[in-house]
Amino acid sequence: MTPIRHNQADNDAVLDAVRDCVLAVGVRRTTLTDVARRAGVSRMTLYRRWPDVRTLVGDLMTREWIGVARGAVPEARPGLATRTRMVDGLVAGVRAFGEHPLFRKIVGVDPELLLPYVLDRRGASQEAMLELLADVLREGHADGSVRAGHPERQARAVLLVVQSFTLSVRTMTDEDDPDLTHEALLDELRDILERTLAP
Structure with missing residues (x-):
């Protein structure tokens, strides 16, 4: 060893x-x-x-969740408004979390591990996501595609919405109803984010 x-x-x-x-x-x-x-x-x-194992798992979740969030954000390119890039990235992120094997395992077997980060305190991955969101929001303020506002407060509100979808969308999905499928609910999320962020 x-x-x-x-x-x-x-x-x-x-x-x-x-x-x-x-x-x-x-x-x-x-x-x-x-x-x-x-x-x-x-x-x-x-x-x-x-x-202990929980500390190890906490570091693992931080690494994995930040990787998912960063991987979901489309690259900036000419002609792509920051708001579009941000909304596309957030919706893709919710989808990616739902498909992530570790996230699915924890939600299915050890969901109590996630409760402290929902009810009591922010974790390292949430802090990193808030920083990433605030940076992108500032870009959106600068190019005029995102309504003006306090970027940190906006980031927290957006994360609350996206976190709710990430953790709970499966409880609201009815795959037998074409209007209530997972993808249909992600379309609603897209609309919520567009309306929230539009100037």
Whole structure:
């Protein structure tokens, strides 16, 4: 077993091992011993960095959720208004979260892990998303495609809407009714965001 040097590649190797464990057995049945074995490191090496599995899973969720959010935002290009880019990215992000294997596993097996970030406090991934949203909103203010406003407050309101869809859209979906499918509800989200952000 090799010690972990604290660089991103080593951290990612451990987080990859956590992800594999969680996908296999869920969070409650994942142990630091399992993670250490998969990552090829000693359990004590993990303890020096992460005191328990929940802390490890928290770091994993942060990495994965930020990756989904950043990956969903279309590249800026000439002729593409910032509001369009933002709305497209947010809707794509909700869709991507719904399809993400780790998100689906946690919602299906260990949903209580998400409750603190809904009811009690913001997590690192939410802070990163708020920063990303505020930056894009400022771009939209500058090009005139987003209504003027306090960017941080607007970012929080947008994240509240998008987070609600991400966590709860499946409870409102009725795939037997063409007007209430997942895609139909995402169309409603698109309309809500367009109307919210339009000047």
